[in-house]
Amino acid sequence: MKLVMIGGGGFRTPLVHSALLRDREPGRVTEVALVDVDADRLRTMARILADQAEGVPDAPTVSVHTDVEDALPGADFVFSAIRVAGMEGRATDERIGQSHGVIGQETVGFGGISYALRTLPTVMELARTVKRLAPDAWVINFTNPAGVVTEAMSTVLGERVIGICDSPIGLARRALGTLGVQHGPDVELEYAGLNHLGWLTAVRVDGVDRLPEVLADAGRIESFEEGKLFGAEWIQALGALPNEYLHYYSYRRDVLQADQYAPHTRARYLVEQQDRFWAVAGACEHPYRAWQDSRNEREASYMATNRDSAGMGERDVEDMTSGGYEDVALALMRGIAYDQRARLILNVRNRGALAGLDDDAVVEIPCIVDAAGAHPIPGARVPDFGLGTVTAVKYVERQTIQAALHGDRAAALRALAHHPLVDSVRVARALLEDARSSFPHLSYLS
Numbered sequence: 001m002k003l004v005m006i007g008g009g010g011f012r013t014p015l016v017h018s019a020l021l022r023d024r025e026p027g028r029v030t031e032v033a034l035v036d037v038d039a040d041r042l043r044t045m046a047r048i049l050a051d052q053a054e055g056v057p058d059a060p061t062v063s064v065h066t067d068v069e070d071a072l073p074g075a076d077f078v079f080s081a082i083r084v085a086g087m088e089g090r091a092t093d094e095r096i097g098q099s100h101g102v103i104g105q106e107t108v109g110f111g112g113i114s115y116a117l118r119t120l121p122t123v124m125e126l127a128r129t130v131k132r133l134a135p136d137a138w139v140i141n142f143t144n145p146a147g148v149v150t151e152a153m154s155t156v157l158g159e160r161v162i163g164i165c166d167s168p169i170g171l172a173r174r175a176l177g178t179l180g181v182q183h184g185p186d187v188e189l190e191y192a193g194l195n196h197l198g199w200l201t202a203v204r205v206d207g208v209d210r211l212p213e214v215l216a217d218a219g220r221i222e223s224f225e226e227g228k229l230f231g232a233e234w235i236q237a238l239g240a241l242p243n244e245y246l247h248y249y250s251y252r253r254d255v256l257q258a259d260q261y262a263p264h265t266r267a268r269y270l271v272e273q274q275d276r277f278w279a280v281a282g283a284c285e286h287p288y289r290a291w292q293d294s295r296n297e298r299e300a301s302y303m304a305t306n307r308d309s310a311g312m313g314e315r316d317v318e319d320m321t322s323g324g325y326e327d328v329a330l331a332l333m334r335g336i337a338y339d340q341r342a343r344l345i346l347n348v349r350n351r352g353a354l355a356g357l358d359d360d361a362v363v364e365i366p367c368i369v370d371a372a373g374a375h376p377i378p379g380a381r382v383p384d385f386g387l388g389t390v391t392a393v394k395y396v397e398r399q400t401i402q403a404a405l406h407g408d409r410a411a412a413l414r415a416l417a418h419h420p421l422v423d424s425v426r427v428a429r430a431l432l433e434d435a436r437s438s439f440p441h442l443s444y445l446s
């Protein structure tokens with residue numbers, strides 16, 4: 001089985017590779033093709049993966065490519081995890097946001113829209129190339145903002161593109177951890193919304209919903225990341241567990257204030273942290289170890305500004321253990337490749353599962369995966385208090401797609417001005433101007 005990783009020179013490639021190395025099933029991935037625009041990173045990544053595979057029998061072969069057309073033929077699965085304009089682009093979005101007093105985070109508000117506007121033309125081209133050269137392949141999209149990117153790609157690939165994110169399963173694992181329960185086949189999660197904008201509403205263990213037990217105990221709530229971020233009182237008032245990215249909505253003013261005084265935005269910090277990593281990894285004998293160290297450092301500082309604004313201390317080690325990203329990817333591939341039924345929270349076309357959104361809207365909900373793909377489980381429900389935000393943000397995503405696919409500048413303005421985190425049309429106009437003059441990628445918005 002052949003896996004093509006677009007953006008394969010990216011930092012999270014070894015995570016996916018670790019899941020492949022753990023997989024001992026017959027019919028597992030035997031061939032990995034890394035594709036990246038950066039040949040140096042590809043070279044270093046190939047060395048990291050070789051170091052990581054040291055001593056593992058039957059590790060998949062790894063090839064590197066700067067031309068996607070060389071890599072795609074024969075692909076069974078295509079992972080896409082790219083960052084158009086790189087980490088510097090992410091930093092620019094944050095700076096523009098900051099200068100107008102709005103959030104510039106890579107997936108939320110202005111930052112998410114700007115990032116999508118420069119990413120969509122590239123991923124649409126990729127979708128068409130996959131359709132031409134590997135029409136039977138399944139595309140697993142990691143590229144952020146994952147919901148809107150998946151929806152745009154689905155206009156070419158239909159249900160053959162599936163978006164994934166580790167935050168819903170991470171939240172569920174942490175909540176289960178407070179009960180001493182591990183996530184497994186006996187656990188059924190109810191989660192609904194859009195990517196980075198959803199709520200965990202039930203956690204059934206052997207058929208019994210244990211979420212009320214978590215919610216009843218403030219100490220339990222505040223023992224893990226999301227509980228600390230939002231506070232037990234607010235979570236108890238909601239009666240559901242919010243995705244961590246909702247912190248930007250619920251505590252907007254506080255995050256913006258903390259952001260003003262933060263020595264670095266997230267991306268600015270990562271530009272330096274990652275530059276150090278690539279320099280070390282390129283030169284050292286055991287680059288996989290260097291990767292592990294760098295990853296731990298990156299995870300420990302995740303959402304630092306939000307945590308500062310909530311008065312939280314250091315990030316708990318248990319909150320850092322992911323087991324999300326790579327495991328979701330592997331479970332999804334296995335489900336499809338070996339018809340191994342699995343229940344996963346994925347970004348897929350709605351097809352009637354969530355009331356109030358049309359069939360083609362990509363939503364993040366529990367799905368059953370089998371050889372025919374990912375099937376949304378009907379009956380997922382966004383809590384009443386979230387319906388307005390979900391509807392508004394889906395409208396924003398649609399306008400963003402309209403802008404990118406048709407060079408429609410008015411649609412870009414509608415997207416920005418209607419986002420719940422942009423509070424004035426004047427600001428929306430200024431944001432669009434700044435994004436256009438900072439990114440040549442947006443020249444299509446004439």
Ligand code: G6P
Nearest residue numbers: 144165166167266298299302303
């Ligand atoms: C989580 C989100 C991803 C996002 C990542 C950012 O895992 O689910 O969508 O890419 O955080 O982490 P970073 O270290 O880049 O801030």
Ligand code: MN
Nearest residue numbers: 146165166167
């Ligand atoms: Mn995510």
